[in-house]
Amino acid sequence: MAASATRRRDWAKGANHALREAGHRAGGAREAVVELLSKQSCCLSAQELCDRLGEQGSNVGLASVYRALDLLHGMGLVQRVDLGDGNLRFEPIQPGGEHHHHAVCDSCGRVTAFEDERLESALERLAGRLRHSINAHEVVIHGSCGRCSSSSGAGA
């Protein structure tokens, strides 16, 4: 998917630009987080980000990862994703508004991303009806993934 790779690169560029605009300096740790984040197709926990950066040779402290994520989240550049396993995950918010949601398998823990046009449009219409502006929305589905459903029935 070349298009999506381009989009991700654009996100990193935009994020760095926004940070600069907001008066933040170009710190190595934060840039490393932005860059790594931009390469992900799905959400990642702070710990995972920190570990991967370590593997790449960038010795980034966990605190710096959280700091960067918090800042990016505050600027509306990343979304926090909470899958209910006690770990927050983070993923870039594409400027176009296009995004996906997550299905969690309660048997094996696997996380699958999905998109659904109908869901998005239902949420958009909802915005008009609620006395509540919608900056972000998160949909999490629990159940069992194809693999687990077929092997162990409707796993509990």
Added chain:
Amino acid sequence: MAASATRRRDWAKGANHALREAGHRAGGAREAVVELLSKQSCCLSAQELCDRLGEQGSNVGLASVYRALDLLHGMGLVQRVDLGDGNLRFEPIQPGGEHHHHAVCDSCGRVTAFEDERLESALERLAGRLRHSINAHEVVIHGSCGRCSSSSGAGA
């Protein structure tokens, strides 16, 4: 709403019955949790449940609250709700399948419940398309509530 009060009472009765069926004894703490839970119109954290039980004179340990909630969740009687503030919340699952979702105000923290038919049907159709069974789904909306939007603009 007399109908919803009845439904909640039914939920408590059904939950206690299901517990008995599953071979569990009638313990004071668990019954207190079920009863308190059945009186709530929206989700409550374990700590809140524990505090309220304490106020009512039932000295229930936090561990017992978690134990009860875990058991009820395992039996499909309560839903875990994660609003992204680091506290899990819990609410009864009505047997009819009818339920609501939550809108969180990022300015004041207020949580509003809402229902949306279109959203539910979009999720139902989604179930057929995904290779993933849907046991539960959770939709969380972030933004600013009516009160905050009108006073401080489109809150950050």
Added chain:
DNA sequence: CGTTAAACGAGAATCAGTCTCACTAGGCGG
């Protein structure tokens, strides 16, 4: 090149949630 403060890494602190353990009490046979 020197100054200044933002950004950083390491580790302490915090806090929700889980686990352990000794004690209590519900259910049941005698």
Added chain:
DNA sequence: CCGCCTAGTGAGACTGATTCTCGTTTAACG
């Protein structure tokens, strides 16, 4: 009705994710 057995319970220790603190590093700017 009594006593046994075990599920249920409360208190508090433990765990692990996230946040805070602090001394050091370094980007930005003159």
